[in-house]
Amino acid sequence: xxxxSLYIGLMSGTSLDGVDGVLADFADGAIRTLExxxxxxxxxxxxxxxxxxxxxxxxxxxxxxxxxxxARAYADCVAALNIKAPGPVAAVAVHGQTVRHRPELGFTxxxxxxxxxxxxxxxxxIADFRSxxxxxxxxxxxxxPAFHAAAFGTPGTTRVVVNIGGIGNISVxxxxxxxxxxxxxxxxxLLDGWIGRHQGKEYDADGAWGARxxxxxxxxxxxxxxxxxxxPAPKSTGRDxxxxxxxxxxxxxFTDLAAQDVQATLTxxxxxxxxxAILDERVTVDAVxxxxxxxxxxxxxxxxxGALGGAVPxxxxxxxxxxxxxxxxxxxxxxxxxxxxxxxxxxxxxTGAQGPRILGALYxx
Ligand SMILES: Nc1ncnc2c1ncn2[C@@H]1O[C@H](COP(=O)(O)OP(=O)(O)OP(=O)(O)O)[C@@H](O)[C@H]1O
Ligand SMILES: CC(=O)N[C@H]1[C@@H]2OC[C@@H](O2)[C@@H](O)[C@@H]1O[C@H](C)C(=O)O
Numbered sequence: 001x002x003x004x005s006l007y008i009g010l011m012s013g014t015s016l017d018g019v020d021g022v023l024a025d026f027a028d029g030a031i032r033t034l035e036x037x038x039x040x041x042x043x044x045x046x047x048x049x050x051x052x053x054x055x056x057x058x059x060x061x062x063x064x065x066x067x068x069x070x071a072r073a074y075a076d077c078v079a080a081l082n083i084k085a086p087g088p089v090a091a092v093a094v095h096g097q098t099v100r101h102r103p104e105l106g107f108t109x110x111x112x113x114x115x116x117x118x119x120x121x122x123x124x125x126i127a128d129f130r131s132x133x134x135x136x137x138x139x140x141x142x143x144x145p146a147f148h149a150a151a152f153g154t155p156g157t158t159r160v161v162v163n164i165g166g167i168g169n170i171s172v173x174x175x176x177x178x179x180x181x182x183x184x185x186x187x188x189x190l191l192d193g194w195i196g197r198h199q200g201k202e203y204d205a206d207g208a209w210g211a212r213x214x215x216x217x218x219x220x221x222x223x224x225x226x227x228x229x230x231x232p233a234p235k236s237t238g239r240d241x242x243x244x245x246x247x248x249x250x251x252x253x254f255t256d257l258a259a260q261d262v263q264a265t266l267t268x269x270x271x272x273x274x275x276x277a278i279l280d281e282r283v284t285v286d287a288v289x290x291x292x293x294x295x296x297x298x299x300x301x302x303x304x305x306g307a308l309g310g311a312v313p314x315x316x317x318x319x320x321x322x323x324x325x326x327x328x329x330x331x332x333x334x335x336x337x338x339x340x341x342x343x344x345x346x347x348x349x350x351t352g353a354q355g356p357r358i359l360g361a362l363y364x365x
Contacts, residue, residue, distance in 0.1 A: 093336025164294025
């Protein structure tokens with residue numbers, strides 16, 4: 001394996017919007033982002049990845065073909081970054097596309113074709129970061145807390161890093177160095193689904209549509225009754241649970257709903273479920289830093305600050321020097337770096353695994 005400190009990280013998450021990539025340099029133990037790129041999925045691939053989130057006919061063949069399409073989108077993202085690299089890249093670390101996440105059944109599935117990606121890029125590829133943690137009895141998710149601790153942790157200060165992608169997750173970086181965290185529930189997944197259905201848009205830019213609606217307290221309470229929110233950690237979730245049918249089942253019985261009031265209520269659901277998770281930690285939090293696409297939803301950030309009582313500063317990770325839309329891809333670049341160092345990537349206190357494990361599998365160039 002090459003000794004370069006340059007890594008490319010690729011993340012395509014539950015929002016199914018496309019591939020976020022970064023070129024990172026981990027020389028001398030530092031974490032530096034040199035370049036970032038985003039490659040949207042072709043519409044057909046996106047639709048198929050969405051369809052593969054639920055049971056369907058001929059899944060094995062369809063998944064394998066979608067994996068080839070994914071590998072090509074990944075390769076485009078790698079090409080855009082590699083051309084700007086100041087030297088040879090040690091490895092591409094790629095998350096893959098989650099199509100099932102069932103740790104309770106002993107598996108999680110990130111669709112991918114890392115062999116094709118190695119073939120297309122000529123660079124070592126490290127893939128499949130979650131399954132070893134599950135094999136060790138863990139949830140296989142969230143994995144970003146170890147990176148959040150390395151990038152954003154400061155001894156003597158309690159910080160919470162909140163990733164709001166399709167699903168939300170928190171990393172609590174305690175003043176004494178302990179790290180706790182888990183998936184809080186829906187991030188943008190229901191917000192995107194609802195505005196898509198009613199306005200034909202991919203997402204609610206800056207939360208503007210939701211801001212024009214009113215939160216409906218009875219509906220919010222109904223949504224917050226979901227047992228997942230009350231389950232103890234370790235826990236993780238995905239589109240397996242939080243999908244539009246989940247929402248539709250809970251909307252039944254509410255009549256004369258204005259679509260924008262539902263959007264406001266869904267925004268409040270994301271904010272409340274995250275805030276409650278933070279308050280449940282029962283520690284004095286110095287500051288909350290938000291990353292993921294949800295950091296660009298001003299309405300959501302205002303609701304989160306409000307749900308925390310207005311006493312804790314809520315900012316984006318840009319305040320700590322990393323743009324919110326780069327954090328996850330950078331986290332996977334870092335996990336790839338950890339793999340090459342034969343260092344663990346999971347945090348047993350977060351995932352519930354029996355111990356620290358080296359995460360990933362290598363597909364040589
Ligand atoms: N300007 C914006 N205003 C409001 N929301 C936005 C904006 N930009 C992005 N988003 C939201 O962020 C989502 C994408 O976030 P991100 O890329 O962090 O998710 P992901 O990585 O796919 O998900 P996950 O972290 O769950 O794996 C979009 O689907 C959208 O809902
Ligand atoms: C199974 C899976 O893909 N989980 C994702 C998803 O998106 C957010 C949340 O649910 C988190 O658990 C995880 O992603 C981040 C990158 C993680 O592992 O930390």
